[in-house]
Amino acid sequence: MDFRNYRGTVFFAIKDKDNFARGMNHMLAEVVAGGIFTGDNMISLSKNMGFLDDADFMQAVSRNVSSNVERSTIWRQAVVAWAAREGLRREGDFVECACYKGTTARIVCDYLDFGKLDKHYYLYDLFEHDPTMPHHAMSGHSQELYATTQARFSDLPNVTVTQGAVPAVLHSVAPEKIAFMHIDLNNADAEIGALDLLFDRMSPGAILVLDDFGWVYYHAQHKAETTWFAKRGYRVLELPTGQGLVIK
Numbered sequence: 155m156d157f158r159n160y161r162g163t164v165f166f167a168i169k170d171k172d173n174f175a176r177g178m179n180h181m182l183a184e185v186v187a188g189g190i191f192t193g194d195n196m197i198s199l200s201k202n203m204g205f206l207d208d209a210d211f212m213q214a215v216s217r218n219v220s221s222n223v224e225r226s227t228i229w230r231q232a233v234v235a236w237a238a239r240e241g242l243r244r245e246g247d248f249v250e251c252a253c254y255k256g257t258t259a260r261i262v263c264d265y266l267d268f269g270k271l272d273k274h275y276y277l278y279d280l281f282e283h284d285p286t287m288p289h290h291a292m293s294g295h296s297q298e299l300y301a302t303t304q305a306r307f308s309d310l311p312n313v314t315v316t317q318g319a320v321p322a323v324l325h326s327v328a329p330e331k332i333a334f335m336h337i338d339l340n341n342a343d344a345e346i347g348a349l350d351l352l353f354d355r356m357s358p359g360a361i362l363v364l365d366d367f368g369w370v371y372y373h374a375q376h377k378a379e380t381t382w383f384a385k386r387g388y389r390v391l392e393l394p395t396g397q398g399l400v401i402k
């Protein structure tokens with residue numbers, strides 16, 4: 155029996171991409187029976203990838219994903235979608251620091267039919283970038299991105315997109331109770347600031363996904379967050395996707 159594959163094409167920080175692709179294809183040709191995943195700096199073999207069978211998730215992804223980078227990060231999106239779904243069983247609202255273009259949050263909204271839920275989704279980002287900022291710039295950052303991202307959620311009255319710097323902005327707009335949280339700020343100080351303000355508001359059993367926790371480029375976050383959680387008696391689970399997972 156042959157199992158299906160998911161072949162994303164995006165790998166980061168590769169010296170010679172053609173050489174890398176040749177080597178990878180050469181290696182994968184030797185795999186028996188499939189179950190191959192490639193993309194987002196992950197190569198995994200002989201896996202079921204059950205998220206590919208979740209029709210609601212796959213529809214939400216195909217409706218909202220438009221680039222090869224976004225296509226290659228489907229396993230990360232599946233982790234976030236699962237954690238958010240678990241949040242439906244917990245008291246409180248959903249939070250994402252930060253949302254950028256809103257792609258992951260929009261996948262979650264479509265997956266869970268969020269507009270029909272008695273929950274609120276709080277999304278934050280700076281949306282613009284200047285060279286003094288400690289996180290790296292992204293190609294979509296611009297003066298228009300805030301409005302574009304707001305427009306992406308304009309059909310959902312229970313989603314609030316706020317422009318501002320985390321953690322400062324959380325003093326003005328933030329839920330009292332949190333059922334699911336996704337932190338993806340690419341910056342250790344900002345992430346620790348968000349944890350200082352919001353982790354205590356998470357309901358028991360609510361899941362926190364730290365997008366950058368396992369990536370070597372964000373080792374400072376790994377170090378700061380490992381220490382922060384150890385002081386509170388938690389250990390972060392590092393996933394092969396590069397995400398970190400904490401159950402409150």
Ligand SMILES: C[S@@+](CC[C@H](N)C(=O)[O-])C[C@H]1O[C@@H](n2cnc3c(N)ncnc32)[C@H](O)[C@@H]1O
Pocket residue numbers: 250251252253254255256257258259278279280281282289292318319320321338339340341344
């Ligand atoms: C990788 S992107 C987020 C992607 C998004 N979570 C998704 O999955 O589609 C990281 C974002 O963090 C934002 N950011 C970095 N530091 C921030 C801060 N202190 N406050 C608010 N946003 C910040 C950046 O503007 C950038 O858009």
